[in-house]
Amino acid sequence: MIRFDEVSKRYPGGKEALVRVSFELEAGEMVFLTGHSGAGKSTMMKLIILMERPSQGQVFLAGTNLSRVSRRQIPAVRRSVGVVFQNHQLLFDRTVFDNVALPLAIAGFGHREVGRRVRAALSKVGLSDKEKLFPVTLSGGEQQRVGIARAVVNKPAVLLADEPTGNLDPELSKEIMDLFHQFNQVGVTVMIATHDLGLVSRMKRRELKLDHGRLEEVAL
């Protein structure tokens, strides 16, 4: 589902974020991406949703060579991937409902279908009673769950999460991880970048470790 082929990324200014990274993720897999901050985890996520282009090598998503994707085709690629961002990236002047509905509005779903899907996604993350609220009135964990509901509302085959438990206490972190686990159970390919090693070891999943831009597979 996701394949990196000898991918290097050098940022302007000479910082090497990724060095000859290769790996493959099968459809339906769930994998953790670990490493110190600045190891290149976010860069890998950005390459998959074309926020960045690799300096060398190729990235494949669901069989598509992303280096052949033109600027105009980027939105379509992004719509096929659900992304949970570390800083939530919510619209603070819109209600929870409208935030979650955004990908559906972009994809052009009808009014009724949008309502149905948004409510399903919100109930999945346990925020059914908060759809009319604005994100500011929610706690950090709730905001993160709004972000998750938005990432899955379009039923993407791939779900990426960048430090989804970054600022949450252990109990909330576990709830969030359970959610990702549930999505994986129904066939979604999940990749989670985190530095919460305790959580990773408990989940007993494949782990990819980045160290100064170099990738190594951690044996289970």
Add this chain to the structure above:
Amino acid sequence: MTKTPASSKSSGATTAVTSFRAKALSWASHHRRVAVESLSSLLATWLTSLMTWLVIGIALALPIILYLMLVNVAEISGEWDGQPRISLYLVHGAAETEARDLAQRLLERPDIESTSFISSVDALVEFRAISGFGDVLNTLDHNPLPAVIEIRPSTTDVSQLRLQVTSLAGYELVDSVAFDLEWIERLFAILQFGERLVAAVGFVLALGVLLIIGNTIRLAIENRRSEIEIVKLVGGTDSFVRRPFLYLGFWYGLGGAVCAWILVQGSLIFLSAPVETLAQSYRDDFALSGLGVLDSCIILGTGSALGILGALVAVSRHLKAIEPK
């Protein structure tokens, strides 16, 4: 994505049609929603919006008022029906039969549409009647007025008329040829100048409106930078991101055009009484012509088009630069 298998081929086709229809409906409803949202965002800050609308309105109203002035001047001069007239003053003592004969012969020229002969006696009667110098004329012992042949040329082209005047002066009976060519040329030039002026002022001010709207939209884009980034992050296409700003431009343009319309109609009402009094001292059937339905539609259409165009310029320059980081 999985779909339930269609029970028959025809139902499969129906599904496809319905989904196309659903897409179109949803697209239309999204447009409606964006249009309403952008208008209500303008109305939420109505004072600021009103200022922008007024600035645009004034910029649009100026060339419209100039244009209306031009139209009205052209209408006043329309009394002179666009047909120049040439007067042939005949030599003193020309026999009336010869003169009538000349008037008849002139009719055969292709460049003359009609002629009418005014004998010196008729001319005196007419002059006495309209000039009020009857007493003075009575003291004269002979008729000072020559006989006249009035000609309506078949052309209105100034250079051809000049040639015609020279050729008419060549007839033996003709003493002099009077033709108010310069007045025609001057009026023609003034009207042409007016048209050019309206076009130039209109162009400059339209450019101004474009810049005003472009700048306003640029600020709106700047204000909603983070929203644009998020929409792009979750896969919003360029046209999806662009749409609210184009509607914003449309509303600015339309609102500005409505202001312009009100300003123009207001000025017309304000000006109509004195202008009509003035004009009616020359001509009794004059009424100031204002904006018709078509004119109003053109103003509103132009305003909206300028709004969308200004927004397009701003959007194409600034939206691409905003990418999620």
